[in-house]
Each structure stands twice: as structure tokens, then as C-alpha cells.
Amino acid sequence: MPLTTEEMILNMGPHHPSTHGVLRFILRTDGEVIYSCHPDVGFLHRGLEKIAEKVSYAQFMPYTDRIDYLAAMNCNLGYAITVERLAGIEVPPRAEYIRVMVAELNRIISHLISVGTFALDIGAVTPFTHALRERERVNDLFEELCGARLTYNYVRFGGVAFDLPAGFLEAVSSFLDYFEPRLAQFNRLISKNKIFKERLWQVGAISAEDALGYSLAGPNLRASGIDWDLRRDESYSVYADLDFEVPVAGTEFGQIGDCYNRYWLRIREMEQSIRILRQCVAAMPAGPFWNRSKRKLKPPPGEIYVRTEAPRGELGYYLISRGDDRPYRMKIRTGSFTAMSIVEKMSPGLMVADLVALIASLDVIAPEIDR
Amino acid sequence: MQILDILSKIKQRFGATDLVWIDDSGAEPYLAIPRESLRPVALFLKEDPQLFFDTLMSLSGVHQIGEPEGLEVVYHLYSIRRRHRFIVKVRLERPLAFPHFYLRVDTVSDIWPAAGWMEREVYDMFGIHFMGHKDFRRLLLPPDWEGYPLLKDYQEPATYQGISTSREEVEPEEQR
Numbered sequence: 163m164p165l166t167t168e169e170m171i172l173n174m175g176p177h178h179p180s181t182h183g184v185l186r187f188i189l190r191t192d193g194e195v196i197y198s199c200h201p202d203v204g205f206l207h208r209g210l211e212k213i214a215e216k217v218s219y220a221q222f223m224p225y226t227d228r229i230d231y232l233a234a235m236n237c238n239l240g241y242a243i244t245v246e247r248l249a250g251i252e253v254p255p256r257a258e259y260i261r262v263m264v265a266e267l268n269r270i271i272s273h274l275i276s277v278g279t280f281a282l283d284i285g286a287v288t289p290f291t292h293a294l295r296e297r298e299r300v301n302d303l304f305e306e307l308c309g310a311r312l313t314y315n316y317v318r319f320g321g322v323a324f325d326l327p328a329g330f331l332e333a334v335s336s337f338l339d340y341f342e343p344r345l346a347q348f349n350r351l352i353s354k355n356k357i358f359k360e361r362l363w364q365v366g367a368i369s370a371e372d373a374l375g376y377s378l379a380g381p382n383l384r385a386s387g388i389d390w391d392l393r394r395d396e397s398y399s400v401y402a403d404l405d406f407e408v409p410v411a412g413t414e415f416g417q418i419g420d421c422y423n424r425y426w427l428r429i430r431e432m433e434q435s436i437r438i439l440r441q442c443v444a445a446m447p448a449g450p451f452w453n454r455s456k457r458k459l460k461p462p463p464g465e466i467y468v469r470t471e472a473p474r475g476e477l478g479y480y481l482i483s484r485g486d487d488r489p490y491r492m493k494i495r496t497g498s499f500t501a502m503s504i505v506e507k508m509s510p511g512l513m514v515a516d517l518v519a520l521i522a523s524l525d526v527i528a529p530e531i532d533r
Numbered sequence: 534m535q536i537l538d539i540l541s542k543i544k545q546r547f548g549a550t551d552l553v554w555i556d557d558s559g560a561e562p563y564l565a566i567p568r569e570s571l572r573p574v575a576l577f578l579k580e581d582p583q584l585f586f587d588t589l590m591s592l593s594g595v596h597q598i599g600e601p602e603g604l605e606v607v608y609h610l611y612s613i614r615r616r617h618r619f620i621v622k623v624r625l626e627r628p629l630a631f632p633h634f635y636l637r638v639d640t641v642s643d644i645w646p647a648a649g650w651m652e653r654e655v656y657d658m659f660g661i662h663f664m665g666h667k668d669f670r671r672l673l674l675p676p677d678w679e680g681y682p683l684l685k686d687y688q689e690p691a692t693y694q695g696i697s698t699s700r701e702e703v704e705p706e707e708q709r
Contacts, residue, residue: 207673377588478590478609495593499650
């Protein structure tokens with residue numbers, strides 16, 4: 163007589179250490195193996211798109227911080243670029259360099275949280291404390307720059323809110339000098355760790371076809387072997403003048419598109435961000451930092467879809483203006499939203515513990531899904 | 534491919550009768566198509582080897598008020614392998630006399646799987662039904678929520694499951 167086991171419905175979340183915010187999964191399992199997984203999202207839905215229709219253009223800027231609170235600068239920047247393109251506002255070169263600099267600093271600390279919590283979810287506690295220690299330095303830099311440590315509200319239409327404080331560029335370079343060897347140390351500690359690698363190789367491999375079909379973006383897309391980066395391919399701000407590489411998953415580690423590749427790409431992106439930051443520090447032009455426009459901004463009627471490369475991939479703002487002082491419609495398309503939608507497809511056949519690795523490797527963050 | 538080459542290719546295949554090219558100043562040009570031709574046009578855009586739109590950047594709903602009133606579903610398409618973009622819009626009339634008229638459009642979630650969740654979100658916020666969708670439920674709001682919040686004439690319910698949705702109900706001393 164064959165041994166049979168019973169199916170079980172398992173509820174994971176909304177409060178679970180591995181869900182990165184408030185997320186719930188309804189799993190149908192047989193023992194440790196998942197038959198199906200239904201993500202239940204929306205716990206952090208704050209109606210940002212509706213709020214956008216009720217407040218003026220400038221007033222919506224602080225709300226963009228809350229789209230992705232780990233990468234608030236990038237969300238600020240994407241929104242500012244969208245409105246500037248529609249309203250035809252010029253940005254002085256110094257502001258462009260400051261923006262790229264803060265965006266890349268924010269990318270580093272966002273990826274630090276991502277790789278740190280990834281290791282934590284797998285069961286390695288120490289790397290997370292190291293990642294947070296490094297992140298603290300950048301938080302201090304941002305605090306010096308704009309007074310806030312998490313939700314910055316720093317970018318403005320036509321520039322940035324404050325000029326760099328005295329000695330800021332030196333502080334950034336000294337952070338980079340400090341951080342570069344620390345990243346190598348971090349790699350020795352966890353990235354090149356044999357147990358960690360073997361835990362993640364060939365787990366949750368997403369094919370290039372699926373990655374494109376599900377509109378994955380950013381590191382998740384590049385981990386599936388697709389050479390695509392908005393900073394290079396739809397260049398905005400001053401990224402075209404900067405020299406950097408776009409890391410793409412190759413065959414050197416495991417299988418293309420698996421959890422380890424997604425992890426490793428974030429480490430390599432941090433290296434590229436360091437490279438971009440050094441160029442920004444060296445090339446920082448003098449001049450005005452803010453081309454102030456009217457407080458009550460009224461872009462001409464029209465619509466525009468602008469996307470920028472946030473740490474979690476494509477951050478798109480679809481803005482419709484009817485010539486009023488507030489947006490007629492604002493749709494925010496985020497990287498986590500599409501990344502979460504592929505979990506349903508990828509999870510059947512995984513172990514419950516591998517689902518944790520898959521979610522952590524996709525680097526989803528709940529407020530970005532729910533908005 | 535240039536955007537006008539893409540357009541002429543579509544017109545060649547489907548005829549120019551009910552496809553309307555709209556190129557207002559200030560807006561990105563887009564192709565307005567009737568509801569019935571959505572699936573054939575979408576399949577053609579995805580599968581034609583020269584067009585090859587492999588990703589759906591964004592799928593949004595828009596409620597256009599004024600004359601004429603209606604809802605729009607906007608498809609922002611991009612081809613990562615061919616490096617070109619294209620916008621398709623489907624316009625749905627909502628007769629003023631029937632505010633809860635059953636709005637329907639065909640799903641594209643089998644063509645671009647990413648549309649699966651995006652269509653659920655549009656249904657959640659605008660009440661547009663996507664026919665043929667495999668798992669059609671609300672996404673962000675609770676399943677028993679009433680109304681579709683991103684409609685311009687949306688009235689927020691006063692209570693949800695006995696809990697007030699307004700702030701006035703809070704006791705003054707709790708407000709600090």
C-alpha cells in the first residue's frame with residue numbers, strides 16, 4: 163500500500179520575519195513541498211494614486227518617499243524627472259550630478275538591506291548586522307544633506323532642495339574608501355561562503371522568457387541573463403556621461419536566473435555604484451543647484467510615461483495632466499509589483515524554505531507592491 | 534523600428550478603418566483601438582518578428598470625465614530585443630444613465646503574463662472586467678469592498694465592516 167500524505171493549507175504571514183513588510187501567502191502544501199502559493203497583498207495600500215489626484219504637484223513629492231522607503235531618493239528622482247519632462251523644466255548640471263550621487267548612494271544602501279536580509283532569511287544572522295553598520299554611514303550622510311534618514315523629500319522640480327554642505331564630497335569619498343574593502347570582507351563572510359552558495363544554487367531559476375513575460379525589472383531581469391539597464395539604454399540625467407558597466411548574470415555561478423545569481427548581481431551593482439560615485443565626486447560642477455520654478459506648477463495638458471532605474475527595477479510614472487495644478491491621473495508602476503506576480507508561477511514544487519529564499523532574492527518590498 | 538513604421542505595419546495588417554492614430558501635441562502618440570480588435574492587435578504586436586513586443590511596461594486604467602465620458606485601458610508596450618515602444622489604448626463608453634454599467638474588455642494575460650496582476654489591479658480600482666482572465670479577483674482591496682476608488686465619481690463608504698472610514702469619529706482626547 164503506497165504511503166499517502168495529506169494536503170495542508172498553510173498560512174504564511176501577514177507578519178512573518180521573511181515577508182519584508184506586511185505580506186501574506188496562502189500555501190497548499192504536502193509536507194514541505196508547495197503545490198500552489200497565492201500571495202495576498204494590499205495590507206499596505208494607502209491609495210497613493212488617489213492622493214496624487216488631490217494634492218498639487220509639489221505636495222506629492224513627500225508621498226513618493228513612501229512608495230519604496232528603502233530607496234526614497236530614487237522614487238523622488240523618478241517623479242521629478244516625469245514632471246520636468248512634461249512641464250519642460252531645465253535642470254542645472256550641478257543638480258544633475260547631485261541627483262545621480264544621492265540616487266547611487268541610495269542604491270547602495272538599498273542593496274545592502276536586500277543582501278543583508280537575504281542572508282538573514284536563509285539563516286545567517288551576522289551579515290545583516292554588517293550590512294546595517296555600513297548603511298548607517300550613508301544614513302548619516304543623508305542626514306547631513308537633508309535632515310532625514312529614511313524619507314528624504316530631497317529632489318525638487320528643477321534641482322534639489324539644498325546644496326551640498328561643506329565637506330560633503332570629502333565625506334562621500336571617505337565613505338567609499340571605507341566601504342570598498344568592507345564589501346570585499348562581506349563577500350568573504352557570506353557571498354563566497356560554500357554553504358550559502360550551495361543553499362541557493364539552482365533554486366527558483368527564472369528563465370529569460372518568463373522574466374520578460376512577467377515584466378521583471380532591474381537586477382531580477384539581469385539575473386535571468388537579459389542585458390538591460392535603463393540607466394544605459396534609456397539614459398536620463400547625466401548617466402550618459404558616466405562610465406559604468408551593467409552586470410549581467412553569466413554561467414560562472416550556478417544556473418542563470420537562480421536565487422544566487424540575483425543575490426550576486428546586487429553585490430556587483432554596488433561595485434558599479436561605487437564607480438559612478440567616484441566619478442560624480444570628481445566631476446561635480448559648480449553653479450546653481452536649483453532652477454526654481456513657480457510654486458504652483460501647471461504643466462501643459464498631455465500625458466507621459468517615464469521610467470527610471472530604481473534599486474528594485476523599473477519605476478514608472480504614468481502622468482496625465484489636464485493643465486491643472488494637480489495631476490489628473492498618476493499611475494505608479496514598480497518593480498516589486500511584477501516581481502511578486504511571478505511568485506505564483508515559480509512556487510509550485512519548491513520547498514517552503516525555498517519560497518523564503520525566492521521572495522528574498524526577488525527583493526520585493528510590500529509598500530511598493532501596494533502603494 | 535520607428536514609431537510610424539510600427540503604425541504602418543499594423544495598418545497594413547488590420548486595415549485603417551477602426552484604428553485611430555492620435556498624435557496630440559504634448560502627449561505621446563498612441564493608437565486607439567476598439568474593444569473587439571484588442572486581442573488580434575495584441576497578438577500581432579507580440580508575435581510579429583519585426584515588432585516583437587516582449588514586455589508590457591505598464592497597464593493602467595484612466596477615467597476620463599467631461600465630453601465624452603468613458604474609461605480607458607492603456608497598454609504601454611516595449612520590446613527589449615528590438616528596442617522600441619508603443620502605446621495602445623482601448624476606450625470604453627460608460628453611459629451616464631447607467632453608472633454601474635458592466636464594462637468589459639478581453640484579457641491579455643495569456644499574451645503577457647505580467648498583465649495578470651495588472652488587470653486585477655485595474656478591476657480593483659476601476660471596475661473594468663477582463664474577460665477570460667484565469668484568476669479574476671480584487672488584488673489590493675479586501676474582497677468585500679464596495680465601489681472602485683479611482684473612479685472620479687467614487688464616494689467612499691462611510692463605514693467598512695462597522696468601522697468608520699472618516700476621522701471625525703475619533704475621540705478628541707485621542708487626537709492629542
